[in-house]
Amino acid sequence: MKSLHRLTCFLLLGLLAVTLIAACNTASNTRVTNTHTTNDQPQVGNCRIIQHEFGETCVPLKPQRIVALNPDINLDPLIALGIEPIGYTSDRIKGKEVLSGVSLDDVKGATNVGKPDQPSIEKIFMLKPDLILATKYHPYQFLSAIAPTVVVPSPNLEMAGHEAFFKENLRYVAKVLGEETKAESVLSQYQKRIEDLKQRLGNRLSQIKVSVIYYIHGLVYTPAKNYDATADVLIDLGLHYKLPPSGKSFSIESVDEYNTDILFIINLERKPLSFFLQHPIFSRLKAVKNNRAYLVPLERWDTRGILGANQILDDLFKYLPENT
Known part of the structure; x- marks a missing residue:
């Protein structure tokens, strides 16, 4: 069995190498081909040229078999645009599969190809995708040998733009897929x-x-x-939101700086609410005393996509009104 597995791996690597050489030749030929612009996107034949961090990719005009390798950054906007992937990645918390911002029902019928930080190249290869949506943390050379691969920008605290990342993110993925009009409709519904x-x-x-x-x-x-998305949704609402000091963590003793009317706790340790209500530091906060401290799920609030932003809004509709 071990020898058969080794032979399979050898053949797979061989196919990848051949495909990589062919992809390089294609990319080389593409650079000397005349391009014309339609809807502000350069096109070559039946594909759309997309610029990204690792270069440029000729994306099929109507990709049918898309693999999305990050739940927040490329799966969320893909689902929001009404497009079903054939492959995706997900995290596991205490043995349970979770997706940030995206429901597991949204990926029924799709194949899980591993974790966001460690997707299976073999599983992706077997799916025969015609487009891979990756991030800068994925092995671009291997992925681009399998199918056209676009590196979707990741959020960066030091290079954050003037607009909420989840909005920029949706518009970028929409540009890749030629779905700009749909993206603006989704954003209008959010607004x-x-x-x-x-x-x-x-x-x-x-x-x-x-x-x-x-x-x-x-x-x-x-x-x-x-x-x-959490911060940006609160800012869009015009609420008095206590902004963080450069996104850095600090000791629990400093939590008095966040002594506000309402407190939302994203509990990475999955502790019960009673832990915070009885904690000697948390218990002296105004929100805790007034029963306006709420535990919110990591998979709903730790998100950077438009669907995640709408999930946060769902909870704000539930918790912000006085009668809750």
Whole structure:
């Protein structure tokens, strides 16, 4: 059995090497081919040229077999655009499969190809994709030998733009797929929900002070704007949101800085709410005393996609009104 496995691996690596050489030759030929522009996107024959961090990729105009290798950065916007992948990655928490911002129902029928930081090249190869959506942390050379691969930009605290990352992210993936109009429709629906919640909160909107913290092993840190969807949703609402000091973690003794009317706790350790209610430091916070401290799931609030942003909005509709 071991010799058969080795033979299979050898053949697979051989196929990858041949495909890589062919891809390199194709890329070389593409560079000397005249291009023309349609809808602001350069096209060569039946593909669309997309620039990304590792170069440029000729993406099929209508890809049918897409593999998305990060739940936040490329699976979330893909599903939001109404496109079903054939392959995806996911995390596991205490043996349970979880996807940030995306429901497992959204990927029914698709193949799990591993973890976001360690996808299986062999499983991806066997799916015969015609487009791979990756990040800069994935093995681009191997992936691009299998199929056209686009490196979708990742959030960066030091290079954050002026717009929320989840909005830039959706627009980028939409550009890759030629679905710009659909992306603007999705963003308009999100903005309508923002306005609906503002109207529901009325005058209280200018009075509510909100904090969001991650908790793990006695340390806390907070979501950053133009990076985490949580911060950007709260800012879009116009709430008084306590911004983090450069996104760095700090000791739990400093949590008094986040002594606000409402506190959302993203609990990385999966501790029960009673842990925080009885904690000598947390228990003195205004939100805890007034029963306005809420535990929120990591997979719903630790997100950087438009679907994740809408899940956060779902919870804000539930928790922000006074009668909750």
